[in-house]
Amino acid sequence: MKESKFDRKIDDIGLKEGIAKLTPEKIQQTFQKFMDSEAGAKLRVYHETCVRCGMCSEACHFFVSHDGDPSYSPVGKVTQTMNVLINKKGRVDAEFVYKCAQIAYTECNLCRRCMHYCPLGIDTGYIMSMVRRFCHLLGVTPQYIQDTAHSHSATFNQMWVKDDEWPDALLWQEEEARDEFPNLRIPLDVVGADIMYSVIGPEPKFRTQLIYQAAAILHEAGVNWTMPSLPGWDNSDMAMYTGDFEMMGRLKRAHFECAQNLKVKKVVMGECGHAFRSVYDMGNRWCGWDNYPVEVVHSIEFFAYLLRTGMIKMKTKFPGPVTIHDPCNIIRGRGLMDELRFVAHEIAEEVIEMTPNREYNYCCCAGGGVINCGPPFKNVRVKGNKAKAIQLRGVKEKGVSTVISPCHNCHGGLEDIIHGYELGMDLKFLGDIIYEHMEKTKAVE
Amino acid sequence: MQDRSNWDWDPGKRVVLDTAKCSEGVQWMEELHVSPDGETAAAICCTDEAEFGICVNGDFGEDRYEKAICPTFTPEGKYVALVSQDMEWYVSVDRELWPEGYGFLWNIMVNGGGVAVAVQQDMQYGMCVNGETWENLYDNANNFTFGPDGKSVAAAVQVEPMGQAEIFKFQSGIFSVAVNGEPWKEQFVNVYTPVFSDDCASVACQVRRSLYDYTIAVDGKVWNKNYNCVWEPVFKPGTKDVFAPVRIAGKWGMAANGELQWENKWTQLWQPQFSKDGKNLWAIGATGFGKFTVVKNNAPWSVTFPVVTDLVLSHDGEKAAAIAKKSGDKYTLVVNGSAWAGDYDMIFPPVFSPDGTKVGCVAEKNGKYNILVNGKPCGESFDRAFTPAFSPDSAKVLVKGVSGTEYSRSVLDATGF
């Protein structure tokens, strides 16, 4: 069998035009340089350590959702990509690079669930991210996620939001919110505020109500907060997922310099999973910081704090049972599972858990940049998460029709699953419920 | 720069404003800003529903706006803000509006006695300097900079339109640099941090020539080497030589005109800064992972910290101070390689006395703000304090702060520190 044979190839202009420019020499030289200067040692250790026991297979929602097709198992994905590259020392053809890119960018969410089931602790998510890095170095990336990385590079946000559109969106939301809270401010560029609130690009573009809600919660809680008016406000990072680590570092530098210039003590992030991975794990470290240079608090932790201290009080709880989808990046990656449950129980009358849950939860199948690869891969993505649909149907049968998840990408992925499998469920951010059900002592009657 | 010899340096405390004069009868008063000499205190206030005024030393004047944002004082003591009226945005300088209204304004910059601002008009982008708008506006503009002559400006501009997700068009290079509105003929994938030479005759910036190749361009001409990454360039004063941190094989060094000057041994190297005489090149660097420090002419200070920011040089460029964040989210100031004693919840950017013997800054601990001079508290604690200033003879320090509703300026003896 030729290494490039791939019977589920999907047409993508980024991948197609990307491989058209490749020569065998370029592929081989790029791989050699990549192994020598970037990731060789760790990848070789993983390559030599894996005993092909297959215990990771059942851990992956792609494998489970594709009825146990071994080519979707974690070890299967590595076998088809990185192992071939290592064994052949990069002497592969351009079609093989296409296959690598499709598998790494669209058939793995880098969710790291499989690592928990590997007796040797092999991190397949990491290996797949290195396959992506190699594809990025060759210029072979899916069109839509690459466009997002371009947006990051040109505007420092992922949605091509121009410099003026950002403060304009904040002023608009401030004005809207003032009808409800007459003295509400979205304070811009307040040097020395306690907290800088940061969001991801889609909020000013498509989901401005989330900015309104956050402003309402922060105002009601009496927090001393600010938002930057200049680029660096977006904490998201699709460059991390295309494998453009240089751009990832540039974005994180801009984001943290925003906070450093404002002399805030903390950055509170909106409800996003991957951005958290970028600020606390990957982007910060590329810059040379061994931790985040300004403390970063995810909304889950922040809401837990506001509820525990009584700064926010719930007037009513969300009626009816809800379930929790645990976002990988903040639960498996950061350990906020108990805080998430604390908040969920504080704000909802009843919480019915899916199984498995917490760090063993199945990914939404959108994360790791997969949803950002856009329409060509949508059907496959939805198919690739039958496992989640089964989980959701399980709680639906127990009367749950609302899913809470504090992650934008999870919302995107779950929305498609709910629709695709006709589950008829609603999705909520924590902030949606808090805003709707909190005591609003500062609002007009 | 305001001539400090004209400031009131008579010792003692003077209450300049009872902020109740601004906050009384208004819906809210925003943050107080004070002029460098401490004589003027101003704040934007919401005077009524959807109505804003600017209160200067207790006086609101007559003008009201639909919104007012981004207030700042220039070094000369002018109060600048962006205000909107009838759905258009104007620049307000000492409550006088520049004549032209815009779709949106942001990013006020002050330098050399001038004021510049980023503008959007009919979804086209550019800049307005001292009331004059660029003739050419662009599909997009960002990375704005303002030269030391107070007149010259530059920005990264998008010179070709691009449709949705046209990734190959983007990679062909649709960005350039516009200097005073005129674009360079060279185009790049990305352009970052343009900067002027001290005579404002040249501009240097970071450019990305392909997804993988970064370098520095000076007046449109690129260095003859590409790098895996570069950071902000800086001109050597009095010359056209350009220096910039460059990343080679995963480590950072400093290059000049495309030739490596500092070996690539740094884990991080950014914010290069020359002394005014061009003798010393300073930067923030990291000697290892999580080991940040200050670097002078390629030699690091002996102390390292998890985070170092706000590098400030003495007037002669021989000494430097920087804010360091220690473990446990505590801050200190490091001056010439020695950290001040004590931990603070926040340290604000430092200033040197003209003779370079003293460093002052605002420090916050448990919600109280103090002025520190050479590491020791100077004068009273405040609810909020502003950057201190030293007298021309370096013997006195001007301390500005708010306690309760009282904003005061005090001139204190600075010789005992």
Ligand code: SF4
């Ligand atoms: S569980 Fe670990 S060792 Fe076993 S096949 Fe998977 S990656 Fe290899």
Ligand code: SF4
């Ligand atoms: S999607 Fe998750 S579980 Fe599956 S291979 Fe990737 S990291 Fe492992």
Ligand code: SF4
């Ligand atoms: S989108 Fe959500 S569930 Fe999916 S990988 Fe990201 S954090 Fe995990």
